[in-house]
Amino acid sequence: MKQSPSRREFLTLGAGAALYSLAGCAATGAGKRSAVQGRVRHVGVGAGGMGAADLKALAAHPEVDIVGLADVDRGRLDAALKLYPGARGYSDWREMFRELDGGFDSVSVSTPDHMHAPISQAAMARSKHIYCQKPLTRTVAEARGLRQAAERAGVVTQMGIQNHSASPYQSALKLFSQGHTGPIHEVHVWTDRPAGWWPQGVERPEGSDPIPADLDWDLWLGVAPERPYLKGQYHPFAWRGWLDFGTGAQGDMACHLMDPAIWFLELGSPSSLRSDGPRPGSDTYPDWSRVHYEFPANRHTTRGPLQLTWHDGGRQAPRQLLDDLGAGEVAKNACLFVGTEGALLANPYGPPKLFPEERFAEVAIPQVAGANHWFQFIDACLGKASCSASFEYAAQLTEVALLGNVALSFPHETLRWDARGLRFPSHPEAEALLHPSYRPGWELG
Numbered sequence: 001m002k003q004s005p006s007r008r009e010f011l012t013l014g015a016g017a018a019l020y021s022l023a024g025c026a027a028t029g030a031g032k033r034s035a036v037q038g039r040v041r042h043v044g045v046g047a048g049g050m051g052a053a054d055l056k057a058l059a060a061h062p063e064v065d066i067v068g069l070a071d072v073d074r075g076r077l078d079a080a081l082k083l084y085p086g087a088r089g090y091s092d093w094r095e096m097f098r099e100l101d102g103g104f105d106s107v108s109v110s111t112p113d114h115m116h117a118p119i120s121q122a123a124m125a126r127s128k129h130i131y132c133q134k135p136l137t138r139t140v141a142e143a144r145g146l147r148q149a150a151e152r153a154g155v156v157t158q159m160g161i162q163n164h165s166a167s168p169y170q171s172a173l174k175l176f177s178q179g180h181t182g183p184i185h186e187v188h189v190w191t192d193r194p195a196g197w198w199p200q201g202v203e204r205p206e207g208s209d210p211i212p213a214d215l216d217w218d219l220w221l222g223v224a225p226e227r228p229y230l231k232g233q234y235h236p237f238a239w240r241g242w243l244d245f246g247t248g249a250q251g252d253m254a255c256h257l258m259d260p261a262i263w264f265l266e267l268g269s270p271s272s273l274r275s276d277g278p279r280p281g282s283d284t285y286p287d288w289s290r291v292h293y294e295f296p297a298n299r300h301t302t303r304g305p306l307q308l309t310w311h312d313g314g315r316q317a318p319r320q321l322l323d324d325l326g327a328g329e330v331a332k333n334a335c336l337f338v339g340t341e342g343a344l345l346a347n348p349y350g351p352p353k354l355f356p357e358e359r360f361a362e363v364a365i366p367q368v369a370g371a372n373h374w375f376q377f378i379d380a381c382l383g384k385a386s387c388s389a390s391f392e393y394a395a396q397l398t399e400v401a402l403l404g405n406v407a408l409s410f411p412h413e414t415l416r417w418d419a420r421g422l423r424f425p426s427h428p429e430a431e432a433l434l435h436p437s438y439r440p441g442w443e444l445g
Contacts, residue, residue, distance in 0.1 A: 033127055033154045035383025041104045042378075043068035045093045045119050048076030049236060050133055051110030054160065055080065057374035058108060058131070064378055067104050070096045073236065074214035091216050093119055101126060106381055109133060110160070112239045113246050115222045117142035117436065124149050129156040129381045131374070134255035135247050136391065136398040140434040143402065144422060147395035158377040158387040159394035163256050163348035164263070167370035172344065172352035174366040176264045180354055181339030185302040187261045188309050188317035192332040193249040194287065195314050200241035200248060201278075201287030205230055223438040241284045247405060248285030249312035253333065254401035255394075260335045260346040261308055262397050265300045269419035270308075270400060275407040288313025291404040302340065310404055325355040406433045 040063055044055045047069050059066050066084040070093040071077040081089045090096040106129040109119045117137040120130050130150075136159050137143045150157045163169055194200045208228030211217045217229045224244040232238065240246035261267060270293040277289040289312050294305040311317070317336050322328070325338075331347040343355040354360035371388070379385035399419075407415055409430065416426040424430045 033129075033156075036105045036129075036381045040064050040106055040378055040381050041067045042106045042108065043070070043087075043096060043100060043104045044080075044108045044110065045070045045096075045115075046108070046110035046133075047071040047080035048073060049110070050160070051108070052076075052080065054108045054110045054131065054133070054374065055084070057372075058378065059084065061375050061378045063382060068096050068100050072216045072219040076236075092219055094122070097122060097126060105129060106131065106156075106378075112220075113138045113251060114224050114244065117146055118223055118438075120146055121149055124153040124155055127153055127155060129377075130391075131158045131160065131377050132391075132394075133160040134394075134398070135251045135401060136255075136394050137402075137436075138245075138247055138251075139436045140399050140402045140406070141422065142436050143395040143398040147391050150391040150395075156377065156380045156387060157391040157394070158373070158380070159255070159389045159391065159398075160373070161255050161259060161389050161394070161397075162373035164259055164389045165371040165373040165376060166348070167368055168348055168350060168352065169260060169346060170368040170370050171366045172260060172346035173264060174368050175352050175354070175363075176260075176337065176344055176346075178363075180342055180360060180363060181337055181344050182341030183302045184265060184300055184306065184337050184339045185304065186307045186309075186338040187265070188311065188321070188336045188338070189254070189257045189261060190311035190316045190332075190334060191249060191253040191257055192314050193253050193312055194241055194285075198238045198240045200285045201281060202241075202284050203281055204283040205233060221439070223436070223442055225437075225439055243280060243283055243285065246285075247402060248280075248289075250285075250289065250291070250310060250401055250404045253312070254310060254404065255397055256348055257333055257335050258308075258310070258401055259397060261337070262400060263393075264337070264346075265295075265306070266298060267295045267306070267308075267400075268396070270295050270403065270417055271305065272414050272416045273403055273407045274414045275404070275411045277408065277411065279411055280408050285405070286313075286408065288315060289404070289408055290315060291407050293400070293404075326357060327355050406430055409433060 042058055042064050044051060058064055066087045069080050069087045070090040072091055077089050107123040109116055109132040116132055120132050123130055136146060209231040211229045220235055240252055241248055273291055273293045275291050278286040280286055291310045293308040297303055325343050335346045337344040342359060345353045351365050354363060376385055377387055380387045415424050415430060418425055
């Protein structure tokens, strides 16, 4: 039985090597894996909710066979097996990996956030191609570790940010590249989550409920600390706001909404960040947050550091700024680039807009056809394409998003960030929040 490494071991081994040790796998390079020959044999971990959506999208590819499904909820698993009668069903994904090892090529990971890294890492250790839902991991060190593991394994990887490939962002990218806004000096990103979606800013309820006969609660907890089952509090959807399982509003939506900023502006890692919102509670993320990032200037920005601000809980860019741009009512989930000549609003659910509108009234909004994000992954497994959100990019995007969650615990303090060293020189006490804590004795591999 393998226990989680200490923080010292993480820093000594490096996050990637530590993740390999957690699953009992040697951290050795496997080289570039050759493309799948013939049909792609796919297994899914997580068969309900987003897992069901991912399986449906992947199975629609004409060269895919669903051969295995794992879900800790027997009701969800049985429903999925009716849709994919050629698949074998399992409660425990580890058992599926062992029994089907030579009989599958790729894996989709559509579980609560706390299990993304262990499952993805174990699959890559078996040289399987990975489609993992966003955010890539629950912690920054896990994201760094998965990126390193993917490089070693040489497998095809894709994070489930389908908006990255869809038409609205592709059109926004083309519009941005036309240079209408001038150099960018400020970015605001906002979401309406979590209000009305899942609970945050609450304390852990007392008591317990009987565990349903069709739910393996211990497997659902996985690497997380033990706690009593409570009906409707965690499984199947309300887990997102809990520190042990999810990543809150920023973890849920920043990989969608910060994506254009990190992507279009080629931002890399921030130099510092600061939270102006409330601290997390003992068990959940706060019900709203605002996190300010500074990024080094580059060819897309003005000379000073780029200011990027994340807003959630229904908060948006400052009303005065929106009024100055003549923006009026804006989408509830969006990314706003503010430049020297104007502003661009990228919205994953609609066409991009330029502000002030009267200044850009004659500019035609590009119509760019999007790509099928799931088919792109399968085509890459077959050697016919490349993935637009591979772990090389997805891990960096996830790191930036999850750094905001670390900042929440140090409100109104500027945290300087050393990305290469995976540390906060100004706040070493914050570094413990970068690393995962796995349940002692819970075997991952």
